[in-house]
C-alpha cells in the first residue's frame with residue numbers, strides 16, 4: 684500500500700494544491716491511499732506531494748502533473764525525475 688500525502692496548508696493551497704488533491708483522488712489506483720496532509724515543511728516549493736513508503740518528495744506539483752505521477756510512479760514504480768524536490772533528492 685502506498686500513501687500519497689498532498690499538502691493542504693496555506694502556501695500549497697495558494698499554489699493549487701486543492702486541485703492536485705482532487706486529481707489524485709479521482710485517479711483511484713488500487714493499493715494507493717490519498718491523504719490531505721498538514722504542512723510538510725516545504726512551503727516555498729508547493730504544491731508539496733510526498734509518497735510513502737518510498738519517501739519520494741515532489742515539489743511544485745500542478746494538477747496537470749498528476750496523471751504522470753499516477754502512471755509512472757504509482758502504477759509502474761518509477762518516480763518522475765523532473766518533479767523531484769531538488770534539495771531532498773539532489774542529482
Ligand code: FES
Pocket residue numbers: 690691692693694695696721722723724725726727729731
Ligand atoms: S504549506 Fe505545504 S509544505 Fe508547508
